[in-house]
Amino acid sequence: MNGNSKLMIIGAGGHGRVVRDTASLCGYSEISFLDDRLVDETCKVNICGGISDYAQYLSDHDFFVAIGDGTARRKIFTMLSQAGASIAVLIHPSASIGGDVTVGRGSVVMAGAVITNSAVIGEGVIVNTCASVDHDCTLGDFVHISVGAHLCGSVTVGQDVFIGAGSTVINNIDICPSAVLGAGSVVVKSITEAGTYIGVPARKVKSE
Numbered sequence: 001m002n003g004n005s006k007l008m009i010i011g012a013g014g015h016g017r018v019v020r021d022t023a024s025l026c027g028y029s030e031i032s033f034l035d036d037r038l039v040d041e042t043c044k045v046n047i048c049g050g051i052s053d054y055a056q057y058l059s060d061h062d063f064f065v066a067i068g069d070g071t072a073r074r075k076i077f078t079m080l081s082q083a084g085a086s087i088a089v090l091i092h093p094s095a096s097i098g099g100d101v102t103v104g105r106g107s108v109v110m111a112g113a114v115i116t117n118s119a120v121i122g123e124g125v126i127v128n129t130c131a132s133v134d135h136d137c138t139l140g141d142f143v144h145i146s147v148g149a150h151l152c153g154s155v156t157v158g159q160d161v162f163i164g165a166g167s168t169v170i171n172n173i174d175i176c177p178s179a180v181l182g183a184g185s186v187v188v189k190s191i192t193e194a195g196t197y198i199g200v201p202a203r204k205v206k207s208e
């Protein structure tokens, strides 16, 4: 918490609801949502308004962008940051965070995730449920490490990379910005060109 007890979450989808649960355990007493799309009865949370309404909450709320899509997450994070919003870092109490780990603004570490010694986590990053990021890894801004994915030690992940559920990246690998790894991939060689990679070992199936 950055001093406010109120949190405004941007994005009221499934990811937003998991972020809310985490934020609640982090101590936020009043949690609300802004979302442009989920305004009908199928929505499971109370939405205060559209995203463009954010300005009226700047003075007494922390903010968090809970949008899985990295491009949208980056865009809204940047808008809020430029407006001077207080952007939260959320770490679930059941996550394990090692020594000398840094986690940037707007990042969330979900339940059961493990980040070990000297890892550096950028801004707007998602380390999702039960994922692990081992010692000396560096994650660029707006990376998403999906549910149950594992990075071994000293992996460097460029900004905007998406690592699919259950993937594994062996130690000492570099992954260039904007790469997409499909679910269940195993990366054994550095990835130097953006695109979509799948399989064991991971191979490129689509260019950017």
Ligand SMILES: CC(C)(COP(=O)(O)OP(=O)(O)OC[C@H]1O[C@@H](n2cnc3c(N)ncnc32)[C@H](O)[C@@H]1OP(=O)(O)O)[C@@H](O)C(=O)NCCC(=O)NCCS
Pocket: 128, 146, 147, 163, 164, 165, 166, 180, 181, 182, 183, 184, 185, 196, 197, 198, 199
């Ligand atoms: C890799 C991925 C991005 C490709 O998506 P896409 O471009 O829409 O691809 P499609 O679903 O059209 O599949 C194309 C082919 O690749 C295969 N394929 C898709 N994803 C695959 C994967 N992860 N591993 C192996 N094969 C895969 C499909 O079976 C299909 O094969 P076919 O042509 O023989 O039928 C996507 O399938 C994926 O794995 N996304 C990760 C989702 C995830 O981890 N979410 C977690 C959120 S926490």
